[in-house]
Amino acid sequence: MNTPDDxxxxxxxxxxxxxxxxxxxxxxxxxxxxxxxxxxxxxAVKVMDARYVGDPxxxxxxxxxxxxxxxxxxxxxxAVYDQSIDGEIAFLVMELxxxxxxxxxxxxxxxxxxHAVVSVAVPMLGGLGTAHRAGLVxxxxxxxxxxxxxSGDIKVADFGLVRAVAEAGVTSASVILGTAAYLSPEQVSxxxxxxxxxVYSAGVLxxxxxxxxxxxxxxxxxxLAYQRxxxxxxxxxxxxDGIPPQIDxxxxxxxxxxxxxxxxxxxxxxxxxxxxxxxxxxxxxxxxAPHQASARVTSAIARPVRPPRAAQAGxxxxxxxxxxAEPHLPDDDTDFDDPQYDDDxxxxxxxxxxxxxxxxxxxxxxxxHDVDSMPATRRLTxxxxxxxxxxAAAGIAAVGWAVGATLA
Numbered sequence: 001m002n003t004p005d006d007x008x009x010x011x012x013x014x015x016x017x018x019x020x021x022x023x024x025x026x027x028x029x030x031x032x033x034x035x036x037x038x039x040x041x042x043x044a045v046k047v048m049d050a051r052y053v054g055d056p057x058x059x060x061x062x063x064x065x066x067x068x069x070x071x072x073x074x075x076x077x078x079a080v081y082d083q084s085i086d087g088e089i090a091f092l093v094m095e096l097x098x099x100x101x102x103x104x105x106x107x108x109x110x111x112x113x114x115h116a117v118v119s120v121a122v123p124m125l126g127g128l129g130t131a132h133r134a135g136l137v138x139x140x141x142x143x144x145x146x147x148x149x150x151s152g153d154i155k156v157a158d159f160g161l162v163r164a165v166a167e168a169g170v171t172s173a174s175v176i177l178g179t180a181a182y183l184s185p186e187q188v189s190x191x192x193x194x195x196x197x198x199v200y201s202a203g204v205l206x207x208x209x210x211x212x213x214x215x216x217x218x219x220x221x222x223x224l225a226y227q228r229x230x231x232x233x234x235x236x237x238x239x240x241d242g243i244p245p246q247i248d249x250x251x252x253x254x255x256x257x258x259x260x261x262x263x264x265x266x267x268x269x270x271x272x273x274x275x276x277x278x279x280x281x282x283x284x285x286x287x288x289a290p291h292q293a294s295a296r297v298t299s300a301i302a303r304p305v306r307p308p309r310a311a312q313a314g315x316x317x318x319x320x321x322x323x324x325a326e327p328h329l330p331d332d333d334t335d336f337d338d339p340q341y342d343d344d345x346x347x348x349x350x351x352x353x354x355x356x357x358x359x360x361x362x363x364x365x366x367x368x369h370d371v372d373s374m375p376a377t378r379r380l381t382x383x384x385x386x387x388x389x390x391x392a393a394a395g396i397a398a399v400g401w402a403v404g405a406t407l408a
Contacts, residue, residue, distance in 0.1 A: 008047065012037065013086040017045055017093055021300040026144075028052065033096065033300045036081075042301060043081060044097070046158075048090040059090060066092055068136055069159045076127025078147065078157040097157070098150045098301070100293020102209070103143035108290050111212035111240065114247050115282040120146065121206055121273050123154040128202065129266030131159070132195035139193065141201035142182045143208065150294055152286035180221040181214045185257050188225045195265040202269065203233065203254025203262075210236040210243055210251075232257060246276040 008019045008030075018035045023044070025031070034045035052058045066083030073079075079095040102120065112120070124146055128138060138145075138159055145158045184200035186192055207215050215233040218224030233255035237243035250272050256262050263269035276282075 008032065008089075013045070013089060013091055014082075014084050017043065017082075017091070019045060019047075023297055023300050033297070034093070036093070042096045044078075044094045046092040046094060048092075050088060053085070053088055053090050059085070062090060062092070065159050068134070069131070072130055072134060072136075074127050074130040075153065076123040076125075076155055077130060078155045080159075094157075095155075096297075096301075097147045097153075097155055098294065098297050099148045099289035100297070101144050101290070102146040102148065102205075104290035104293040105148060105288070106143060106209070106212065108292065112209050113242075114210070114244060114280075115285050116287055117206060117209045117247070118273050118277050118282055119285040119287050120148075120154055120209060121202075122270055122277075124156055125202060125266040125270035125273065127154075127156040127266070128195075128198050129268075129270055131156075132198065132265035133267070137193060137195055138198050138201075139187070140179060140182075141198050141205060142179045143205060144179075146205070148287055148289045150289050152288070154287065180218075180225040181216065183225050183228065184259075185228050186259060188229060194259070196259040196262045198266065199254050199263045199269055200256075200259075202266070203251050206247075206254070207233055207236050207251050210247070211239040213239070215255075228257065244276070244280055246279055250276060 006022060009021065009032075010019065012018045016036060016038050018037055019032045020035055021033045023031045023033055029046045029048050032045045032047065034043045035041070036043050048062065052062075063083060066080055069077070070080040070083075078097060080092065081095070082093040084091065128141070131138060136159070138156065140158065141156070145156060147155045147157050149155070182201040182204045184193070184197040187197055204215060216224055216227035216231065218227055233251065235243075235248040236251055237245065237248045250269070253272070254262055254269055263272065
């Protein structure tokens with residue numbers, strides 16, 4: 001987790017997205033609560049680790065992720081709003097989900113009953129199915145990437161490894177993408193990956209939700225990954241009592257070692273789950289968000305927002321935004337904790353009380369017209385003219401008085 005001294009806090013990216021508070025950090029990125037200054041809404045900003053910014057292949061994948069997922073629309077998917085690179089920062093702007101992950105819920109509550117598991121599975125598989133029908137594969141389906149909002153919405157997040165099926169051949173054959181415990185056999189042994197790989201991972205995820213444990217174990221990540229090449233995922237009902245056979249059958253079919261024996265995509269698996277719900281008469285259920293994670297996000301959102309450091313994102317980064325009562329922002333590298341930028345100090349300045357704001361708007365201060373502030377030559381000239389005027393007035397008065405006396 002980031003410290004309060006995180007240099008990104010308060011920064012405005014692309015003259016639009018202000019970084020407000022940290023939420024979480026993973027192996028490749030950090031996620032922040034942010035503000036879209038143009039649309040005045042809260043967003044999640046995923047900032048990629050600096051070591052990836054110089055990798056052109058990674059950046060191409062990252063850009064493809066944003067473009068591909070931004071074109072999808074489904075309540076079971078975290079919406080992607082924008083993607084860009086601002087200097088040394090590659091970032092993704094997403095829907096802010098006020099809640100936490102399935103992983104955090106498992107840690108808090110342990111295994112779930114079947115009616116709760118299917119309440120997770122149906123929207124999750126709907127989101128995956130939408131991506132599959134668009135030719136995309138998630139490749140990293142796991143509890144950390146399935147989020148639960150405070151209102152009980154289930155959303156698949158982090159399509160960081162999404163790739164069009166047509167582009168699968170251009171990836172490196174030596175790289176295994178995904179988390180070892182949830183990889184499909186073909187992800188371990190080859191690069192021939194499609195929607196059925198996500199189906200396998202979803203089956204492993206459902207097994208863990210039902211039993212509270214993963215189906216395989218190993219002393220290393222590589223050993224764990226290779227377990228699935230030789231062994232089948234057991235039926236959840238063999239591990240824990242009370243699992244209906246219909247649910248066991250779904251998990252077993254989803255985790256068949258050969259892709260042809262699985263559901264063809266997320267929608268196919270979702271339909272099987274819905275059929276089981278109808279057959280078993282399982283009640284509707286709203287999955288609760290994990291308490292600690294939800295509190296963490298709520299706290300991050302409620303944290304006082306540091307004034308935007310727009311200058312770091314480029315000259316004029318705040319230009320065009322309209323925020324009520326926004327103070328003038330200092331130049332680059334200004335420390336906003338410096339007392340000289342405390343607005344209250346302005347009222348302690350004795351000169352401030354003498355200013356005429358109507359004249360200051362035009363660049364004129366009324367003090368410029370005080371006699372004491374005039375140069376010496378101007379004062380002398382004024383005195384001479386004053387004497388001449390007085391003498392002229394006296395002469396006119398004398399003439400007038402003489403004329404009047406004569407007439408009388």
